[in-house]
Amino acid sequence: MNHLPNNIDVYSATVPNPYESAYAFHYGNASWIEDSDVHDLSKETLHKPYQSCHAVWKPDYFQD
Secondary structure: OOOOOOOOOOOOOOOOOOOOOHHHHHHHHHHHHHHHHOOOOOOOOOHHHHHHHHHHOOOOOOOO
């Protein structure tokens, strides 16, 4: 991601390996978005939705 400007904050997620189901990845993203819909994003840290999604998924899906 060297082509992104240095003055923006970006958090990205990718499928962990070539064998990961695209559906599973979509579900993980949907969980993240649903969490964001019910919380004030100006007050919530990035770690909080991570914890919520981590609780839904098996621990090795989200990596610290």
